[in-house]
Amino acid sequence: xxxxxxxDRCTGCGDCVDACPSDVLEVDARGKARIARQADxxxxxxCELHCPTDALFVWxxxxxxxxITAEQALASGQLGAFRRDSGWGEHAAxxxxxxxRMGSIFxxxxxxxxxxxARKSVxxxxxxx
Amino acid sequence: MSETLSTDVLVIGGGLAGTWAAIAAxxxxxxVVLADKxxxxxxxxxxxxxxxxxxxxxxxxxxxxxxxxxxxxxLGDPDWMRRILDLTWTSLPTLRGYYDFSTDDEGRPFYRxxxxxEYMRAMRNLALAQGVRILDHxxxxxxxxxxxxxxxxxxxxxxxxxxxxxxRAGAVVLATGGCAFASRLLGSATxxxxxxxxxxxAGADLSxxxxxxxxxxxxxxxxxxxxxxxxxxxxxxxxDRELDIPNGPDVTPHLARxxxxxxxxxxxxxxxxxxxxxxxxxxxxxxxxxxRKGIDAYRDRFEVTLHAEGTVRGIGGLRVVDQxxxxxxxGLFAAGDAASRELVTGAISGGGxxxxxxxxxxxxxxxxxxxxxALGQGARADALVVATGRAGxxxxxxxxxxxxxxxxxxVRDELNDYERNIFRRGPALAASGERLDEVWTExxxxxRGKGRMSLRTREAAALVAAGRWxxxxxxxxxxxxxxxxxxxxxxxxxRFAARQRARGLNAVWTAFEPTVAQAxxx
Ligand SMILES: Cc1cc2nc3c(=O)[nH]c(=O)nc-3n(C[C@H](O)[C@H](O)[C@H](O)COP(=O)(O)OP(=O)(O)OC[C@H]3O[C@@H](n4cnc5c(N)ncnc54)[C@H](O)[C@@H]3O)c2cc1C
Ligand code: SF4
Ligand code: SF4
Numbered sequence: 001x002x003x004x005x006x007x008d009r010c011t012g013c014g015d016c017v018d019a020c021p022s023d024v025l026e027v028d029a030r031g032k033a034r035i036a037r038q039a040d041x042x043x044x045x046x047c048e049l050h051c052p053t054d055a056l057f058v059w060x061x062x063x064x065x066x067x068i069t070a071e072q073a074l075a076s077g078q079l080g081a082f083r084r085d086s087g088w089g090e091h092a093a094x095x096x097x098x099x100x101r102m103g104s105i106f107x108x109x110x111x112x113x114x115x116x117x118a119r120k121s122v123x124x125x126x127x128x129x
Numbered sequence: 130m131s132e133t134l135s136t137d138v139l140v141i142g143g144g145l146a147g148t149w150a151a152i153a154a155x156x157x158x159x160x161v162v163l164a165d166k167x168x169x170x171x172x173x174x175x176x177x178x179x180x181x182x183x184x185x186x187x188x189x190x191x192x193x194x195x196x197x198x199x200x201x202x203x204l205g206d207p208d209w210m211r212r213i214l215d216l217t218w219t220s221l222p223t224l225r226g227y228y229d230f231s232t233d234d235e236g237r238p239f240y241r242x243x244x245x246x247e248y249m250r251a252m253r254n255l256a257l258a259q260g261v262r263i264l265d266h267x268x269x270x271x272x273x274x275x276x277x278x279x280x281x282x283x284x285x286x287x288x289x290x291x292x293x294x295x296x297r298a299g300a301v302v303l304a305t306g307g308c309a310f311a312s313r314l315l316g317s318a319t320x321x322x323x324x325x326x327x328x329x330x331a332g333a334d335l336s337x338x339x340x341x342x343x344x345x346x347x348x349x350x351x352x353x354x355x356x357x358x359x360x361x362x363x364x365x366x367x368x369d370r371e372l373d374i375p376n377g378p379d380v381t382p383h384l385a386r387x388x389x390x391x392x393x394x395x396x397x398x399x400x401x402x403x404x405x406x407x408x409x410x411x412x413x414x415x416x417x418x419x420x421r422k423g424i425d426a427y428r429d430r431f432e433v434t435l436h437a438e439g440t441v442r443g444i445g446g447l448r449v450v451d452q453x454x455x456x457x458x459x460g461l462f463a464a465g466d467a468a469s470r471e472l473v474t475g476a477i478s479g480g481g482x483x484x485x486x487x488x489x490x491x492x493x494x495x496x497x498x499x500x501x502x503a504l505g506q507g508a509r510a511d512a513l514v515v516a517t518g519r520a521g522x523x524x525x526x527x528x529x530x531x532x533x534x535x536x537x538x539x540v541r542d543e544l545n546d547y548e549r550n551i552f553r554r555g556p557a558l559a560a561s562g563e564r565l566d567e568v569w570t571e572x573x574x575x576x577r578g579k580g581r582m583s584l585r586t587r588e589a590a591a592l593v594a595a596g597r598w599x600x601x602x603x604x605x606x607x608x609x610x611x612x613x614x615x616x617x618x619x620x621x622x623x624r625f626a627a628r629q630r631a632r633g634l635n636a637v638w639t640a641f642e643p644t645v646a647q648a649x650x651x
Binding site: 018019020022023040043044045046049060062063076081085086087096098100101102106108110116 | 168172181241265317319351357360375401410411422
């Protein structure tokens with residue numbers, strides 16, 4: 001669930017407000033993003049991805065907020081991690097999109113499963129003997 | 130105050146299918162408005178996932194169709210399969226310039242799979258470039274029709290300012306996604322089955338609603354249903370005893386049984402080293418819950434749950450009656466997960482390849498078909514229109530507060546629960562149906578919301594309606610076919626080798642189509 005806006009980082013650009021599919025966020029009168037309807041948050045993380053200044057922090061639990069503070073969020077080293085790994089903005093040069101590997105990863109898993117099944121059947125035979 | 134617009138084509142829902150529909154309609158020369166409940170580009174299950182398409186070179190197609198048709202267990206149609214293979218192949222390369230296609234290790238462009246946030250960003254930009262007018266945070270609440278029954282637009286709510294809107298259109302495409310039955314499936318919060326309810330109220334019918342029991346594992350407490358890494362998983366019970374659960378397409382019932390017996394844990398220590406290293410750049414959102422919670426995904430044991438997907442990677446939805454994906458209501462088209470995918474997947478899930486190809490293809494056919502209808506008949510701007518929405522909008526008796534939270538919880542209880550929804554039995558299905566009927570009656574008789582609450586009320590009605598169609602269809606299919614699994618009727622029964630339709634609001638109606646001899650495949 002969306003936990004906190006790091007106000008010092010927020011420029012009030014409104015990108016997160018537009019991007020949020022559940023309409024959770026607003027820009028308040030002071031020009032800062034504000035969590036207006038936290039209970040509606042669906043923990044999709046996409047506000048983080050769309051925030052150019054890494055000012056938002058989402059905690060992975062969906063059921064209820066856990067009460068992360070700005071200090072905790074800053075100390076976690078996780079602010080902006082999703083945007084970085086996705087290679088958005090300034091991270092484009094260092095973090096390429098390797099989604100194309102998915103097919104071969106699934107294939108590796110399939111082969112591993114076959115190998116494990118084969119090994120198990122050999123073991124089973126040995127115990128019978 | 131309210132917002133009133135007029136256009137040729139209105140697309141409701143801006144996920145994968147809706148954006149392809151809007152683009153195709155605009156290419157036909159139609160004026161197009163696309164309204165999404167959330168934000169076109171982030172909303173829906175496409176944006177948080179990374180769909181791999183059914184991407185098969187021409188020489189491999191016939192084999193792919195033969196194989197898929199066999200696995201569709203009598204409910205698929207080879208011609209529709211060929212059509213989506215064809216259109217997928219020619220469509221994806223047209224996204225060059227909008228999506229930064231990677232090249233594989235050999236330097237070849239890789240078109241088959243696109244990462245969700247980037248795919249949907251590309252689709253939004255392409256739609257805008259085609260002149261589509263996008264209305265974000267504009268949920269549709271109901272369809273409007275002419276006196277002759279044909280569709281004339283929709284009405285809804287603009288969330289900012291909580292203003293009602295009305296859009297008159299020559300044709301409408303419903304692309305509202307699947308219904309996830311209020312589970313916590315990643316990206317599915319806005320997918321509450323609104324399009325199914327709106328469609329049926331306007332006179333459309335549904336097909337395949339019994340196929341609603343696909344589940345995906347995720348770390349307990351999180352919605353992160355990215356399942357790739359779990360194909361390497363080892364599974365453990367609360368005493369840390371390893372369970373004999375082979376990974377593969379049939380893993381769900383095993384995991385569900387384990388979860389019914391107690392907490393279920395997982396170790397991902399079989400994920401090979403090289404894959405661990407690239408994982409953050411393959412699926413950036415998958416690693417995030419682990420990193421944030423300080424769990425070493427590949428060493429630590431962690432608790433898992435299974436999320437219900439409803440009709441998302443289930444199958445059922447609005448029934449299309451022609452090649453342009455029109456429903457039986459003139460001027461009303463359906464695309465993507467809002468439509469039944471039986472034609473292309475049969476009785477097994479289309480997740481993993483077929484569903485996204487269906488969304489891309491049905492979207493384009495529906496968009497182009499809607500444009501032809503709209504441009505052919507002119508605006509009919511002066512014709513009288515009738516609002517079709519009922520439950521949650523226009524209570525049949527005195528308005529009074531209805532507990533929406535309890536209504537949604539009933540849907541979760543009946544449609545997410547492993548025992549009731551995976552291991553199906555006649556009496557339990559009937560009992561679920563009765564509980565949902567009660568909630569439906571209460572909603573239809575008394576519920577109405579104001580402002581944002583009108584959306585919440587309508588969503589609750591749609592969830593309950595979809596749940597009732599699903600239970601009724603599952604009850605009537607007294608056999609096990611594909612994902613639909615009846616503990617009291619195991620195995621295929623040739624008498625049921627047919628698609629099943631559903632509709633009805635106050636009383637639910639289902640009927641099997643006459644079995645047609647399976648079309649020959651070369
Ligand atoms: C985790 C996951 C992984 C998947 N991976 C694959 C894969 O690898 N290959 C594959 O083929 N398929 C995959 N699928 C399935 C595939 O993602 C879907 O079939 C496809 O994305 C459906 O697109 P859609 O446009 O129909 O729905 P969505 O993308 O869900 O879009 C529906 C849109 O409708 C909007 N909406 C809903 N109600 C209203 C309303 N009342 N008014 C206005 N708008 C509304 C929503 O906000 C949303 O934007 C996956 C699904 C999941 C959940
Ligand atoms: S996590 Fe998703 S739903 Fe929650 S605030 Fe961010 S964008 Fe909105
Ligand atoms: S996107 Fe970031 S900087 Fe912009 S308003 Fe939101 S939190 Fe502030």
